Amino acid sequence: MSPARRRANAATAPVLRRPVAPMLAASVDLVADGAGLAHEPKWDGWRCLAFRESDGVYLQSRAGKNLTTYFPDITRAIRTLPPGVVLDGELIVWERGRTNFALLQRRVTAGRRLLGLVRDRPAHYVLFDLLADVGGEVVLELPLSARRARLERLLVDAPAQLALTPQTVDMRQVADWVLNWTVATGIEGVVSKRLAGRYEPGRRGWWKFRTRIVTEAIVGGVTGGIRDPVTVLLGRFDRRGRLRYTGRTHPLSGAQRQQLGALLSPPRVGRHRGAAVEHPWPEPLPAAWSGQLDRLAPVRYVRVDPTVVAEIDADVAFEHGRWRHAVRYARAQPDMSVCDVPLLLGEEEGYFGDLR
Known part of the structure; x- marks a missing residue:
């Protein structure tokens, strides 16, 4: 189709107006495999839809929030594209060859330091889909x-x-991403999509596999009660022997609650050099410790004696x-x-020092 014909068709076609709910992926325990499927790295960043409008650029988060102000470097880059284009992708920030999620979060809280952060830690927009082409031509019904x-x-x-973003149908390449890229670059896993599939806003029509590890951590507190966590x-x-908060679990099953509850006990107050030594975490747990901008409330919990390994x-x-x-x-x-539980080493110690 000639450019002139495409422009004429676009003039009479429906316009994709924001906000648009992005297409989503359902979690799976194995990488989806089969004919007609393509695979992409699952980037560790912020999902973002970008609207190249006639008078500027608008960046929309997965939840529909306006991210435009926080990424002037990305809006400047998108301005080089023709008006009408709507893109789907992931905002990431690189640090020493790996994605750094914390640097993304700092964009929101940087205030007057934002321009310095943009200069020193520029963002990238890794693109994996197109919702509208040049002139606003909506392409949702086209195959991937x-x-x-x-x-x-x-x-x-x-x-x-x-x-x-890279894309492959070769499962050997997928295996390399899962086994090596997660360590080298910080990707979270793999997203699988039908090559013939259309873009369905808000629907979980893709599949995501997250690389997982089995490890140990120390139980420092519970929500609910000690006997029924x-x-x-x-x-x-x-390395200094201080217990640092590292995360929270999904809700426990009934059998898990019963087993763990039988092992827990209230924290003991010891003494060191004549001073009382108490549980090192504040209660409630500060909202900032969750690392999620959409969870702004402190977490009420019950401290326990940190002697049980899970x-x-x-x-x-796992970052900072x-x-x-x-x-x-x-x-x-x-x-x-x-x-016997692995220690927190290196930069993680400094990170917790900043929060305490």
Whole structure:
């Protein structure tokens, strides 16, 4: 179709107006495999829809919030694209070759320091879909393969901050992403999509596999009660022997609550050099400790004596000494000492020092 014909069709086509609910992915325990599927890295950043409007750029979060103010570097890059384009992708910030989620969050709280942060820690927009093409032509009904081809053409001369995400049908490449990229670059896993699939706003029509690890942590507190815990607040010791908060679990099952409740006890107040030594975490737990901007309320919980070790199943979004997402509690390990739990090392200690 000629450019003139495309412009004429776009003039009479429906316009994609914001906000638009992004298409979502359902969690799976194995990478989806089969004919007609393509796979992409699951980036550790903020989902973002970008609207290149006639008079500027608008960045929309997954929840429909306006992110435009916090990413002037990205809006400047998107201004180089033709008006009418609507993009879907992930905002990320690189630090020493890995994605750094905390640097994204600082954009929101930087205030007057925002421009300095933009200069020193520029963001990138990793793109994986196209919702509207040049002139506002809505392409939701096109198959993913066709939308991808249009997106590739659109980004040929785009600034480096606008990057096309890798895509493959080769399961060997997928295995390399899962086994190596999660460590080297900080991606969270793999997203699988039908090449023939259309873009369905708000629907979970894709599949996401998160790389997970099995490890241990120390039970430092619980929501609910000591004898009937609902969720578990986890910690690890740093090299100075201080117990640091590292994350929280999903709700426990009935059997898990009963087993763990039988092992817990209230915190003991010891003495060190004549002074009382109390549980090191504040109660309630500060909202900032959750690492989630959409959870602004402090967490009420019950402190426990940090002597019980828990086996957990967690994804790889572990940054600055904390799991950003809730972890899966597997079981208590009464035969393990808290001294056997991995320590927090390196930059994690400094991070907690800033928060305390």
